Amino acid sequence: MDLTVIDVPEAGRYEAREGDRVLGLAAYRRHGERVVFTHTEVDPAAGGRGVGGTLVRGALDDVRARGLRAVPLCPFVRAWLDRHPDYADLVEHQV
Numbered sequence: 001m002d003l004t005v006i007d008v009p010e011a012g013r014y015e016a017r018e019g020d021r022v023l024g025l026a027a028y029r030r031h032g033e034r035v036v037f038t039h040t041e042v043d044p045a046a047g048g049r050g051v052g053g054t055l056v057r058g059a060l061d062d063v064r065a066r067g068l069r070a071v072p073l074c075p076f077v078r079a080w081l082d083r084h085p086d087y088a089d090l091v092e093h094q095v
Helices: 051-065 075-083 085-090
Strands: 004-008 013-018 021-031 034-042 069-072
Touching (some): 004 051, 013 051, 021 051, 051 069, 051 075, 069 075, 069 085
Antiparallel strands (some): 004 013
């Protein structure tokens, strides 16, 4: 599976795409230098293929590259961060 993670700021979300097909999304709100992750979902047909993890990693890599901070309100993003302490430097717990 060849996934691409892109920011779609006009929709307020990152998308995991396989070609033109959106397999997952991580919704967010921007508050200044903070990206507040509010919801993550993956197409049930793509479940168990690592789409969610790839999506969160790609989104957080983009947050890091832009010099921003992540606020993980979404339980999936929060759980992913708990399993990946190498991303702890990005986390801010306030909006």
